Amino acid sequence: MKERFKNPYFWLGLGGVIFSAAGVDFKTLTSWSLLGNALLNILANPVAVVSVIAAIVGVVVDPSTKGLKDNKDNK
Template sequence: MNKDRFKNPWFWVGIGGVILTATGMEPSMFTSWDALSGAVLDVLKNPFLLGTAALAVLGVFVEPTTKGLTDGKGEEK
């Protein structure tokens, strides 16, 4: 796996967006710390949401131009 992606802040923005979308988070869940912690606990108690979030994150990591879960050799820097 290409370690450069972990250094790119936009990778982390993408991961955050994917997780928020896959778990069904909405802006109203971020109005207070109590609301946020309750929403996070609800997600952690829901195996379907955890599974879809894991699959969505896997989709961000997978290089679509190669076979399997590994990155291609690509252009070396």
Template sequence: MNKDRFKNPWFWVGIGGVILTATGMEPSMFTSWDALCSAALDVVKNPFLLGTAALAVLGVFIEPTSAGLKDEKKEG
């Protein structure tokens, strides 16, 4: 895996967006710490949401131009 991804802030923005979307988070869930903790616990208790979030994050990590889960080594 290309470690340069972790240094790119847009990679982290993408991960955050994918997780928020896959777990069904809404702006109303971020109005207080209690609401946020409750929403996060609801996600943890739901195996379907955890699974879809994991698949979505995996989709961000995978390099679509290479076979398998690893990146191809760049020549040069």
């Protein structure tokens, strides 16, 4: 898990998954205020919050192990 957090591509992918799961259109995010409004809209929508949480779990969880833990061989 620590290795994922060090990888910038992990964060890039995670950001894409979060915005995609929340239904944010990147074409409309042309200013910082619009980005802030999009984030607030995500938090105001329970379906978007659940979708984002499910997407994050899907990206972060190691599929080669049972449960939420990482494989100890993949250090």
